[in-house]
Amino acid sequence: MSTTPIRRSVDQATRSSARPRLLFDPLMLVATFGLVIVSVLAIGGSTRTDIPGAPDFFAHRQIAYAVIGTVLMLVISRFDYSRLREFKIGIYGLMIALNILPLLLAAATRGARSWIELPFFRFQPSELGKVLLIVALAGFIVDRTRRLGERETTARLMLLALGPAALVMVQPDLGSASVYVVTALTMLFIAGSPGRHIAGLIGLFAVSLVLVLAVAPAVGVNVLKPYQVDRLTGFLSPNEDNNETTYQLNQSKIAIGSGEKTGRGLDRATQTGLNFLPEHHTDFIFSVVGERWGFAGAGLVLSLFALLIWRTLRLLTMAKNLFGTLIAAGILAMLMYQLLVNVGMTIGIMPITGVTLPLMSYGGASYLTTFIALGLLQSIHIQARIAQGSKGRGLVLS
């Protein structure tokens, strides 16, 4: 493929605009880098003693991921995302292939795991799959825009998401699987699928959740492993017994609660510093923030996320085409849902599902995926600005 046409259009736009304009979204960048800085500080503080002799091991790696991610984001933002529509089948195929890979490896090593061990980091295909699915699905939805009212359309599109979700679920990565489903549902909703279809699907998922969690075990069929059920229902009865699930939940609540208004500071953050809270740099990074910087710090992080969400929401209406709107909607759903589930887990109102907090949790796959998504958002923004610019000029000329 050649990128020249897009390139030229950008150049034309920048050159021909009346006054130099910011094509990318600066507020979104502020939110992005604000979260990256908080993330690196939180990880650096909480993992000083995790690896003896290398106090900054995780912090340094997170900075490296951030740098790579930023470059990736800037590069992607320079391309017109609209061209990706042509490759939707290829992208979808790639996503499926990536998600089958861990299953094949697992079969070979006789162990279940959702990541692929690469020389420099653990690559989780289900993470990258989130963005790939959003892009591909946006393409498929756009193709069927005129038949969106049909039940068949809704069913077909939903199945496109449920297929990979099932693959991810057996990896096993329940959290990412649910991200796939929620993302797809949101995109259908924004695309304009009939409200009754959306409501029906939500009802369907609710019923199947009840079936899997309550009815199936009662009749002796275990769809989920016992520990998964534990993790999903543990938050409902935090004081019941001291198994591993409730332990994590309670320790996380203690960490956040003990931060009080302004936090305990680095040296007095005993919950994370003394390892009472496991996974503190990955799934429970928000607890670290809450303990160390208190309500003020947690509020800041939430505000940065709110900024990011607001700027994304704005893109839904700004995008130059439905494809862009749908990609933005998918990414919005992904970010919002992960925020809700991850932060909700650390404060004890959501089950433990192993969903990471975008831009905050340590981990290469999660970081790069988020930056790719942000690159796409910036690209949508830039393309929208260019489109606005040309239309504006056109209006003047006519």
Next chain:
Amino acid sequence: MMESPESRNQLSPQLAMRVALLGGIALAIFGIIFFRLWFLQVLSGDQYLAEASSNRVRNVTIQAPRGELIDRNGTVLVENRNAVAVLVSPAALPEDEGTRERLITRLSRVLGRSTRPERCELGRRRFMRMPVECAIDSQAAVTPYADAIVEPDASRAAYSYLAERASEFPGVSIENAWLREYPLKSVGAHLFGTVGQIDEDGLRNPNYRGVRGGSIVGKNGLEFTYDKYLRGTNGAQRIEVDAQGRPKGRLTTVEPVKGSDVQLSIDARLQRVGQQALQTGIGLAQANGNPASGGAFVAMEPKTGEVLAMGSAPTFDPNDFTRPISQREYDRKYTAESANRPLFNRAISGGFAIGSTFKIVTAAAALADGQITETTPYNDTGSWVSGLQRRRNAGGAVFGTVTMERALAVSVDTYFYELGAKLNRDPARYPRGGALQDWARKFGFGAQTGIDVPNEYGGVVPDSRSADGLKAAERECRRVRRVDFCGKAYLEDTWTVGDNVSLAIGQGDFVGTPLQLATAYAALENGGTLVRPHIGVAAVGEDGRLQQRFTVDPIRRFEIPGLATIRQGLLDSTTQPDGTSTDVFEGFGKPVYGKTGTAQITNRPDQSWYVAYVPDERRPIVVAAVIEDGGFGAEAAAPAVRQILSQWFYGNPGQVRAGGSASY
């Protein structure tokens, strides 16, 4: 510009509505999270802060070293050694059966213990368990909330291995601990007792008031009696730990306070010689063809009741019990028939017929009852007849006319048979017997002396009521075991004069302990005070300062009729040419007031007894000794007593002199 079909400039109302809805949902989510954070951090922050603090702080008990046991001269008898103990917290072990077993197997290897299942007794039931597993389960059964000590004295290699791999051994911890050490090994082993973790019953025992679960306390012996002084006060450390319980820093420390030392009345050298003297006596008995293998002795200060030495044979090395002992080794050393119950303290718990040493009681009772006077002559013809019964002197000896003094000196049985018959009372009117029984009780028989070593046996002074008791026991035994005869009593027998005649020479159903005998003879020495024997003298602080002297009141004081005559008879027995132990004490150099005893028991060789006191101005002493299955009193027990007396007065056991007297 590429115009795609789906391009649009205008927002459709539907899209606007749905985007607004999505924004609303996002807003609601942020709202919920903010409120929840407000609740956690601002409203209940202090509560969580408190929880976080208790999370990171562990209170660790620092075991206080126990006080030492020292003898009357300051020689250390029981001391402490610092060791590293390996503990297992049963609740923290892996729940999964297989993982748990692998962990215990690995731990066993590290500790150098067998991984083969062995017989393991849990309560009354037996299982096959690995020794380490058995230690965990059996300790968990008695002390369910405390960590089980699986190795009280780990090697350096073992504990450093465990310390470095703490994460691979969940539930296993190491701790500094104090171990008891017995530098004199088997000498005095029966006195001290053992220490161990307090159990559920112990926590309710008033002797352990104020002791926390998991603490080390004295379980028996003097360790039990004086636990209050010995145990000290455990210290505590508040330690900041991480989630794996690894210490990260120390917050505060309360130093442990060592327990008080307890000074005993024991003389370590006399104790050692006494133990050897028992072996001497056993050797002499065996040389005479008697199958002797056990014995006991008590040496006591007759005026105060302070026990100078007390021992039992066979003995054991208490150091064996500071380490875990395999069931097999325990069986071989301690419970096998051939071991002859080495843990049994015969000096205070062993019940025996005491033979002719009882004759002083008969003499005093007869005088008190007015049956005879000290000078009433009795003509011994070598045998004594009453009704159909005919009893002879030992060896068929004939002594002619004797009075009380000579009857004691040469141990004339017929003289005392006669007194026994005269002192008999109608069992219907006197169920607790007559003067003989009364005086036996006055001299301390038939009741515990109350010595400060637990598990003392009170013995039996037979009367018609105790005979009834024995018959009841016989009936019960026959019923339970479904046999025709248990050997405790003949049911058809009633109390007869013959029973009283047997009692008069310390036979029949009479049972006494070596300690009771020594106490009775101490009363002769001190002129009528039945002392309460005791071993603990004082609690002494670390600086050697006296903290508390243990005062002991005597059991009773009483007038002993004919005391001078009885004393003279005892002195004669070691000095007169035909005295029963004159040959044994030849050339001893101090007046020895002694009495032989030879107790006959059905189907067993005779028990060899000897008891003596030396009324020295500065160092009076009374010694009683028994050699089980040892033959005549003069043959085995008397030489042992001479060695003990020799050590006490001359600082060496002297030569061994076996007596030739074949009298009871």
